[in-house]
Amino acid sequence: MPSKTVQHVIDAITENRRKFEAFCHALSEEQLARAVPGSTWIVRDFAAHLGTLDTALLNWFGAAPAGAAADSSAGADGQPFDVDAFNDAQAAARRGWTLERIFAEAAENRRLLVALLASLTDEQIERPMHFAGDAKRAGADIPLKLFLQGWAQHDPIHVADMVKALPELAGDAQIAAWLDNPYVVGYQAAMNGATHG
Numbered sequence: 640m641p642s643k644t645v646q647h648v649i650d651a652i653t654e655n656r657r658k659f660e661a662f663c664h665a666l667s668e669e670q671l672a673r674a675v676p677g678s679t680w681i682v683r684d685f686a687a688h689l690g691t692l693d694t695a696l697l698n699w700f701g702a703a704p705a706g707a708a709a710d711s712s713a714g715a716d717g718q719p720f721d722v723d724a725f726n727d728a729q730a731a732a733r734r735g736w737t738l739e740r741i742f743a744e745a746a747e748n749r750r751l752l753v754a755l756l757a758s759l760t761d762e763q764i765e766r767p768m769h770f771a772g773d774a775k776r777a778g779a780d781i782p783l784k785l786f787l788q789g790w791a792q793h794d795p796i797h798v799a800d801m802v803k804a805l806p807e808l809a810g811d812a813q814i815a816a817w818l819d820n821p822y823v824v825g826y827q828a829a830m831n832g833a834t835h836g
Contacts, residue, residue: 642761644784649753651791656749658817659689659794663738666805671738673804680730682804683741685797687733688726690745692793693752695725699768700783704758709768709783723774756787775830792822799827 663671663686671683680688698715702708714720733741764784772778799818802808818824 642759642764644761644764645756645759645787648787648791649756652749652753652794655792655794656689656745659686659798660738660742662798662801662814663742670805675800675804677803678800679727681734682801683738684730684734685801686738686741686745687730687736689794689797690741690748691729691733692726693745693748695720695722696790697748697752697755700752700755700759703763703766703783704755706763708766709786710771712769712771712778720771722771759783789822789826792820792826795820795823796826799823 663683666682671681673682674680675682675685695711695714698713698720699711700709702710711722712720714725764787765782767780768783768786769780770776770778770786795817798814802814802818808814
């Protein structure tokens with residue numbers, strides 16, 4: 640059984656993904672194809688990003704159950720890992736996919752990641768994780784627990800980005816309530832308009 644902290648993360652990502660899929664399925668093809676202000680992505684690219692980043696996280700966290708530090712600096716091939724280049728390539732490769740195909744792939748990626756997360760103990764998540772940084776954030780060593788707690792809100796963080804291209808949804812009470820979350824608000828404020836990562 641995972642630690643209570645990890646179980647809370649698993650519960651949060653499960654519920655957020657349910658809401659995210661419903662949010663995306665409610666959008667029209669025209670809405671999904673809109674360019675997101677301040678980004679090189681269109682709305683649907685965020686679904687591809689959220690579905691594929693789990694494969695990188697599997698690599699980052701993969702050695703943690705054996706006692707090694709989680710680390711985002713190296714790819715599965717051992718070479719330096721550029722998360723921005725990875726995200727852009729994954730989104731571009733899936734731009735012509737249907738949402739059903741994107742979410743089917745995402746479900747399998749998430750299943751594997753949840754299985755890994757569920758094996759982590761409280762002691763393991765207290766250890767530092769090396770986050771190598773990205774185009775908008777400097778690298779840092781932080782407790783894996785803190786990284787996981789913030790990452791658990793990754794889906795709504797990017798819904799906030801998507802809504803920038805969907806002004807007709809800005810007043811939706813359910814979306815606003817979902818995004819009224821300190822991680823979402825804090826991330827958006829820190830990024831000053833950054834829209835992927």
